[in-house]
Amino acid sequence: xxxxxxxxxxxxxxxxxxxxxxxxxxxxxxxxxxxxxxxxxxxxxxxxxxxxxxxxxxxxxxxxxxxxxxxxxxxxxxxxxxxxxxxxxxxxxxxxxxxxxxxxxxxxxxxxxxxxxxxxxxxxxxxxxxxxxxxxxxxxxxxxxxxxxxxxxxxxxxxxxxxxxxxxxxxxxxxxxxxxxxxxxxxxxxxxxxxxxxxxxxxxxxxxxxxxxxxxxxxxxxxxxxxxxxxxxxxxxxxxxxxxxxxxxxxxxxxxxxxxxxxxxxxxxxxxxxxxxxxxxxxxxxxxxxxxxxxxxxxxxxxxxxxxxxxxxxxxxxxxxxxxxxxxxxxxxxxxx
Numbered sequence: 385x386x387x388x389x390x391x392x393x394x395x396x397x398x399x400x401x402x403x404x405x406x407x408x409x410x411x412x413x414x415x416x417x418x419x420x421x422x423x424x425x426x427x428x429x430x431x432x433x434x435x436x437x438x439x440x441x442x443x444x445x446x447x448x449x450x451x452x453x454x455x456x457x458x459x460x461x462x463x464x465x466x467x468x469x470x471x472x473x474x475x476x477x478x479x480x481x482x483x484x485x486x487x488x489x490x491x492x493x494x495x496x497x498x499x500x501x502x503x504x505x506x507x508x509x510x511x512x513x514x515x516x517x518x519x520x521x522x523x524x525x526x527x528x529x530x531x532x533x534x535x536x537x538x539x540x541x542x543x544x545x546x547x548x549x550x551x552x553x554x555x556x557x558x559x560x561x562x563x564x565x566x567x568x569x570x571x572x573x574x575x576x577x578x579x580x581x582x583x584x585x586x587x588x589x590x591x592x593x594x595x596x597x598x599x600x601x602x603x604x605x606x607x608x609x610x611x612x613x614x615x616x617x618x619x620x621x622x623x624x625x626x627x628x629x630x631x632x633x634x635x636x637x638x639x640x641x642x643x644x645x646x647x648x649x650x651x652x653x654x655x656x657x658x659x660x661x662x663x664x665x666x667x668x669x670x671x672x673x674x675x676x677x678x679x680x681x682x683x684x685x686x687x688x689x690x691x692x693x694x695x696x697x698x699x700x701x702x703x704x705x706x707x708x709x710x711x712x713x714x715x716x717x718x719x720x721x
Contacts, residue, residue, distance in 0.1 A: 389430040397426035409480060412692050424479075433480065448482045449691070450507035452494050454514055463665050464678070465513060468535065471684035472511065479688065495524050502530065509691050515539055515551075517585060522549055533690045535683060539585025550699040552686035556586055556662070559676035559705035560593030563639050563660040566674075566707060568601050572636040572658075575603075577611040578624045578649055579641040590641045590662060610635075614645065621648020629653070643668045643675055664708050674713045677706045 395402045400423060407415050408423040415423070426432075451472070454465050473483045484507055488494035498521075501507045508531065512521055515536030525532045526548050534551040560577075567575050577594040580587030591611070598604055612628045614620030621644060629635050629652070637658045640646035646661025650673055653659065661668050664677035686701040693699075 389432040391432075393430055394423065394426045394432050397430060398423045413697075428478065447480060448484050448507045449476060449509050449511055450484045450486060450498075450501050451511040452488050452497070452513065453485045463667075464663050464680070468513070468680045468684060471681045472687060475681075475684050475688055479692075481688070491519065491521055494521055498524065498528075498530070502528070509533075511535060511687055511691075515585070517583065531691060533687045535687060537585065545700065547699045550690040552683050552690065552701045552703065554678045554683065554703045554705050556590040556676075556705070557593040557596070559662060559678075559707065560590045560639060560641070561597045562593075562705075562707045563662075563674070563676055564594050564597035565601075566709065566713070567637045567639070567658065567660065568597060570713075573601070573603055574610065574632060574634055574636045576625075576628045576632060576635050576638045577640075578621055578628065578638055578645045579611065579613050580616060580645075581613045587641050594639055614648075616642050616644050618644050618648045618651065621645035622652045623648070625649040625652040646673060646675065647671060658712055660707075660713075668708075668710070672710050672712050674707065674709045677708050679703050679705055 391402050391405050394405045398405070398419075400419060404415060404419065405423055405427075408420050408427075412420055449472075451469070453469075454462070469483070469485070476483055484501070486497050486501070488497050498510065510525060510530060510532040512519075512525075512532060512534040513536065515522075515534050515538060517539045519538065522532070522534060522538055532550070534549070535553070537551050537553045538546075538549055564575055564577075575594075575598065577591060579591045582588065594611075595604070595607060598607060598610075609631060610628070612624035614624040621640060621642075624645065625638060625648060628638070635657060637660070638646070638649045638653070639660045640649055641662055643661040643663045643665040646659050647667055649657075649659045650671055659673045661673060661675040664675040668675035682703050686703065690697075690699060690701065
């Protein structure tokens with residue numbers, strides 16, 4: 385059986401002392417960035433895994449991150465959190481951290497779970513998902529001096545740039561703008577938007593990307609007529625698209641705030657119109673419609689970096705998503721000679 389790599393092996397490979405390797409694992413903020421990167425590259429190359437039990441005894445920390453497992457709404461939207469959790473768990477394991485999943489029935493129940501996990505010294509930090517306007521969970525964690533990062537911006541409260549509230553989010557506005565522009569470049573103009581009811585920070589942000597693209601193309605006068613909203617289900621997407629198509633008989637395409645809504649539009653239109661979704665779920669790949677990918681691996685990387693980062697490092701990250709174009713997308717209109 386081959387010998388497992390040790391701290392000594394990592395130190396030799398990175399050209400540093402064993403204490404520096406230990407510092408990178410346990411107190412990365414005190415190590416110079418270039419040295420820290422060199423050590424992490426050596427750890428990855430050698431496949432070194434820190435002895436988690438020994439580190440917990442030495443640091444009196446659990447090396448564990450708590451995150452709520454959201455209830456399943458449907459198999460489409462739920463797959464986003466599943467993919468994020470997979471990426472976060474995989475990347476956390478690479479640096480000797482563990483993920484503890486717990487359930488809660490409401491934000492208030494989640495706060496009670498925070499207290500239980502803290503009292504039992506079960507976790508060192510929390511990752512929050514599904515942020516919303518006036519989210520009480522972040523205020524509680526700040527008041528109780530707990531380390532945390534949110535996947536999603538702090539919608540509706542005045543701490544978008546507060547260093548006490550670190551967050552990683554996906555630039556939904558940029559993603560939907562890119563999706564709409566891709567249809568405009570293909571000569572389409574009557575592009576409808578199917579989103580969520582107003583008041584959703586994420587939904588409003590994605591709708592803003594569609595508005596930006598349409599206005600930049602000189603098509604901003606008819607936007608009220610070209611949009612519909614519904615809850616995030618396939619049935620709601622189908623019904624919203626039906627209302628939109630009845631009001632706009634010459635509708636040419638639909639951009640949706642999620643793949644659930646987009647699938648409803650695809651079912652309603654029976655491939656008569658191009659549809660672009662958001663989230664790039666397996667459903668969008670199976671059904672062949674284009675969708676915006678959130679780059680969840682990069683989100684997970686950003687979350688861990690903020691949890692481990694130095695106090696004076698940037699405390700917010702905005703990830704640029706990527707439009708994945710599939711066969712149902714119309715070809716681009718060639719430029720005039």
